[in-house]
Amino acid sequence: ILNVEQSPQSLHVQEGDSTNFTCSFPSSNFYALHWYRWETAKSPEALFVMTLNGDEKKKGRISATLNTKEGYSYLYIKGSQPEDSATYLCAFMFSGGYNKLIFGAGTRLAVHP
Protein backbone atom coordinates (compact mmCIF):
# COMPACT_ATOMS: atom_id res chain seq x y z
CA ILE A 1 0.00 0.00 0.00
CA LEU A 2 1.43 3.36 -1.05
CA ASN A 3 1.28 5.90 1.74
CA VAL A 4 2.07 9.62 1.75
CA GLU A 5 2.48 11.33 5.11
CA GLN A 6 2.52 15.06 5.73
CA SER A 7 3.51 16.88 8.87
CA PRO A 8 2.50 18.86 10.71
CA GLN A 9 -1.25 18.45 10.25
CA SER A 10 -1.79 22.16 10.95
CA LEU A 11 0.33 25.17 11.68
CA HIS A 12 -0.38 28.66 12.99
CA VAL A 13 2.28 31.30 12.41
CA GLN A 14 2.55 35.06 12.64
CA GLU A 15 2.92 37.25 9.58
CA GLY A 16 6.59 37.46 8.67
CA ASP A 17 7.53 34.07 10.13
CA SER A 18 9.22 31.53 7.91
CA THR A 19 7.91 28.00 8.02
CA ASN A 20 8.35 24.59 6.48
CA PHE A 21 6.38 21.37 6.05
CA THR A 22 7.40 17.79 5.39
CA CYS A 23 6.10 15.21 2.94
CA SER A 24 7.22 11.56 3.24
CA PHE A 25 6.60 9.15 0.40
CA PRO A 26 7.72 5.68 -0.78
CA SER A 27 11.32 5.70 -2.04
CA SER A 28 10.68 2.95 -4.59
CA ASN A 29 8.96 3.29 -8.01
CA PHE A 30 9.30 7.06 -7.83
CA TYR A 31 8.21 9.09 -10.85
CA ALA A 32 7.34 12.57 -9.57
CA LEU A 33 6.37 14.51 -6.45
CA HIS A 34 3.74 17.24 -6.62
CA TRP A 35 2.91 20.09 -4.28
CA TYR A 36 -0.50 21.74 -4.50
CA ARG A 37 -1.90 24.79 -2.78
CA TRP A 38 -5.56 24.58 -1.78
CA GLU A 39 -7.36 27.68 -0.59
CA THR A 40 -10.71 27.38 1.16
CA ALA A 41 -13.65 27.25 -1.26
CA LYS A 42 -11.32 26.91 -4.24
CA SER A 43 -9.78 23.96 -6.05
CA PRO A 44 -6.20 22.73 -5.59
CA GLU A 45 -3.61 24.42 -7.79
CA ALA A 46 -0.20 23.01 -8.64
CA LEU A 47 2.79 24.73 -7.06
CA PHE A 48 5.61 22.41 -8.07
CA VAL A 49 6.20 19.14 -9.87
CA MET A 50 9.60 17.63 -9.09
CA THR A 51 11.07 14.60 -10.80
CA LEU A 52 14.79 14.42 -10.02
CA ASN A 53 16.58 13.64 -6.78
CA GLY A 54 18.02 16.88 -5.44
CA ASP A 55 15.50 19.03 -7.34
CA GLU A 56 14.88 22.45 -5.86
CA LYS A 57 12.03 24.60 -7.12
CA LYS A 58 11.13 28.17 -6.23
CA LYS A 59 8.13 30.39 -6.86
CA GLY A 60 8.35 33.76 -5.14
CA ARG A 61 8.66 33.17 -1.38
CA ILE A 62 7.82 29.47 -1.66
CA SER A 63 10.41 26.82 -2.40
CA ALA A 64 10.61 23.03 -2.29
CA THR A 65 13.32 20.39 -2.15
CA LEU A 66 13.25 16.71 -3.03
CA ASN A 67 15.14 13.66 -1.76
CA THR A 68 13.95 10.57 -3.64
CA LYS A 69 16.50 8.21 -2.09
CA GLU A 70 15.13 8.71 1.42
CA GLY A 71 11.58 9.59 0.34
CA TYR A 72 10.96 13.11 1.57
CA SER A 73 10.27 16.61 0.32
CA TYR A 74 10.23 19.91 2.18
CA LEU A 75 8.13 22.96 1.34
CA TYR A 76 9.42 26.28 2.67
CA ILE A 77 7.61 29.60 2.93
CA LYS A 78 9.78 32.62 3.67
CA GLY A 79 8.19 35.61 5.38
CA SER A 80 4.65 34.17 5.56
CA GLN A 81 1.79 36.49 4.60
CA PRO A 82 -1.93 36.13 5.45
CA GLU A 83 -2.59 35.29 1.79
CA ASP A 84 -0.39 32.19 2.20
CA SER A 85 -3.09 30.71 4.45
CA ALA A 86 -4.19 27.51 2.73
CA THR A 87 -3.86 23.75 2.86
CA TYR A 88 -0.69 22.48 1.20
CA LEU A 89 -0.97 19.03 -0.33
CA CYS A 90 1.80 16.82 -1.53
CA ALA A 91 1.18 13.94 -3.89
CA PHE A 92 3.35 11.03 -5.03
CA MET A 93 3.32 9.84 -8.62
CA PHE A 94 4.68 6.34 -9.19
CA SER A 95 6.15 4.68 -12.26
CA GLY A 96 3.62 3.12 -14.60
CA GLY A 97 0.75 4.78 -12.80
CA TYR A 98 -0.83 6.77 -15.66
CA ASN A 99 -0.18 10.04 -13.85
CA LYS A 100 -2.15 8.78 -10.85
CA LEU A 101 -1.40 10.67 -7.66
CA ILE A 102 -1.39 9.42 -4.07
CA PHE A 103 -2.17 12.42 -1.90
CA GLY A 104 -1.18 13.16 1.65
CA ALA A 105 -3.79 14.57 4.03
CA GLY A 106 -2.26 18.04 3.79
CA THR A 107 -0.82 20.67 6.10
CA ARG A 108 -3.26 23.45 6.97
CA LEU A 109 -1.41 26.75 7.37
CA ALA A 110 -2.94 29.80 9.05
CA VAL A 111 -0.93 33.03 8.94
CA HIS A 112 -2.10 35.60 11.48
CA PRO A 113 -1.55 39.35 10.90
Next chain:
Amino acid sequence: NAGVTQTPKFRVLKTGQSMTLLCAQDMNHEYMYWYRQDPGMGLRLIHYSVGEGTTAKGEVPDGYNVSRLKKQNFLLGLESAAPSQTSVYFCASSQGLAGGSSYEQYFGPGTRLTVT
Protein backbone atom coordinates in the same frame (compact mmCIF):
# COMPACT_ATOMS: atom_id res chain seq x y z
CA ASN B 1 -10.50 28.98 -21.42
CA ALA B 2 -12.77 27.60 -18.72
CA GLY B 3 -10.30 24.89 -17.65
CA VAL B 4 -12.11 22.14 -15.72
CA THR B 5 -15.77 22.63 -14.87
CA GLN B 6 -18.08 20.46 -12.78
CA THR B 7 -21.86 20.22 -12.69
CA PRO B 8 -23.66 20.50 -10.30
CA LYS B 9 -21.91 22.42 -7.51
CA PHE B 10 -24.18 21.11 -4.75
CA ARG B 11 -26.63 18.23 -4.48
CA VAL B 12 -28.65 16.54 -1.76
CA LEU B 13 -29.81 12.99 -2.39
CA LYS B 14 -31.89 10.52 -0.43
CA THR B 15 -30.46 7.06 0.20
CA GLY B 16 -31.05 4.87 -2.83
CA GLN B 17 -31.37 7.69 -5.36
CA SER B 18 -29.08 7.92 -8.34
CA MET B 19 -27.27 10.81 -9.95
CA THR B 20 -24.56 11.69 -12.43
CA LEU B 21 -21.82 14.26 -11.93
CA LEU B 22 -20.43 15.85 -15.08
CA CYS B 23 -16.85 16.98 -15.56
CA ALA B 24 -15.75 18.88 -18.65
CA GLN B 25 -12.30 20.12 -19.67
CA ASP B 26 -11.32 22.33 -22.62
CA MET B 27 -7.54 21.77 -22.50
CA ASN B 28 -7.53 18.70 -24.77
CA HIS B 29 -6.12 16.61 -21.92
CA GLU B 30 -5.87 12.86 -22.37
CA TYR B 31 -6.17 11.84 -18.71
CA MET B 32 -9.08 12.59 -16.40
CA TYR B 33 -9.72 11.63 -12.77
CA TRP B 34 -12.44 11.62 -10.14
CA TYR B 35 -11.50 12.10 -6.49
CA ARG B 36 -13.42 12.32 -3.27
CA GLN B 37 -12.28 14.43 -0.34
CA ASP B 38 -13.31 13.64 3.21
CA PRO B 39 -12.33 15.48 6.42
CA GLY B 40 -8.88 14.53 7.71
CA MET B 41 -8.05 12.55 4.61
CA GLY B 42 -6.26 13.36 1.41
CA LEU B 43 -7.93 13.28 -1.97
CA ARG B 44 -8.70 9.66 -2.83
CA LEU B 45 -8.94 8.47 -6.41
CA ILE B 46 -12.27 6.88 -7.37
CA HIS B 47 -11.84 6.19 -11.10
CA TYR B 48 -9.69 7.54 -13.88
CA SER B 49 -9.46 7.54 -17.66
CA VAL B 50 -6.39 7.60 -19.90
CA GLY B 51 -8.30 8.46 -23.05
CA GLU B 52 -11.67 8.59 -24.78
CA GLY B 53 -13.53 5.32 -24.33
CA THR B 54 -11.28 4.05 -21.50
CA THR B 55 -11.87 3.91 -17.75
CA ALA B 56 -10.12 2.22 -14.83
CA LYS B 57 -10.64 1.79 -11.09
CA GLY B 58 -8.80 3.87 -8.56
CA GLU B 59 -8.38 3.47 -4.84
CA VAL B 60 -12.07 3.66 -3.78
CA PRO B 61 -14.24 2.63 -6.78
CA ASP B 62 -17.06 0.74 -5.03
CA GLY B 63 -20.50 2.26 -5.50
CA TYR B 64 -19.44 4.42 -8.45
CA ASN B 65 -19.38 4.03 -12.22
CA VAL B 66 -17.81 6.27 -14.85
CA SER B 67 -17.90 6.86 -18.58
CA ARG B 68 -15.67 8.77 -21.00
CA LEU B 69 -17.62 8.83 -24.27
CA LYS B 70 -16.02 12.11 -25.38
CA LYS B 71 -12.46 13.20 -24.72
CA GLN B 72 -13.55 16.40 -23.00
CA ASN B 73 -16.13 14.83 -20.65
CA PHE B 74 -15.85 12.41 -17.75
CA LEU B 75 -19.04 11.35 -15.98
CA LEU B 76 -19.27 9.92 -12.47
CA GLY B 77 -22.43 7.99 -11.60
CA LEU B 78 -23.88 6.88 -8.31
CA GLU B 79 -26.48 4.18 -8.98
CA SER B 80 -27.82 3.87 -5.43
CA ALA B 81 -26.51 6.59 -3.16
CA ALA B 82 -25.51 5.77 0.43
CA PRO B 83 -24.76 8.13 3.35
CA SER B 84 -21.11 6.97 3.18
CA GLN B 85 -20.92 8.70 -0.20
CA THR B 86 -21.48 12.10 1.39
CA SER B 87 -18.33 13.93 0.34
CA VAL B 88 -16.85 16.62 -1.86
CA TYR B 89 -16.06 15.29 -5.33
CA PHE B 90 -13.29 16.77 -7.46
CA CYS B 91 -12.58 16.13 -11.09
CA ALA B 92 -9.11 16.69 -12.53
CA SER B 93 -7.38 16.38 -15.86
CA SER B 94 -3.79 16.17 -17.07
CA GLN B 95 -1.79 15.71 -20.22
CA GLY B 96 -0.65 12.19 -21.03
CA LEU B 97 2.85 10.97 -20.27
CA ALA B 98 4.07 11.09 -23.87
CA GLY B 99 6.61 13.77 -24.83
CA GLY B 100 7.03 16.82 -22.64
CA SER B 101 4.11 16.42 -20.28
CA SER B 102 4.28 18.55 -17.16
CA TYR B 103 2.22 15.90 -15.31
CA GLU B 104 0.39 18.42 -13.14
CA GLN B 105 -3.30 17.93 -12.64
CA TYR B 106 -5.86 20.69 -13.12
CA PHE B 107 -8.80 20.53 -10.77
CA GLY B 108 -12.42 21.53 -11.09
CA PRO B 109 -14.25 23.53 -8.40
CA GLY B 110 -15.77 20.49 -6.70
CA THR B 111 -19.28 19.13 -6.12
CA ARG B 112 -20.56 18.92 -2.56
CA LEU B 113 -22.85 15.91 -2.24
CA THR B 114 -24.92 15.07 0.80
CA VAL B 115 -26.77 11.76 1.05
CA THR B 116 -29.44 11.61 3.76
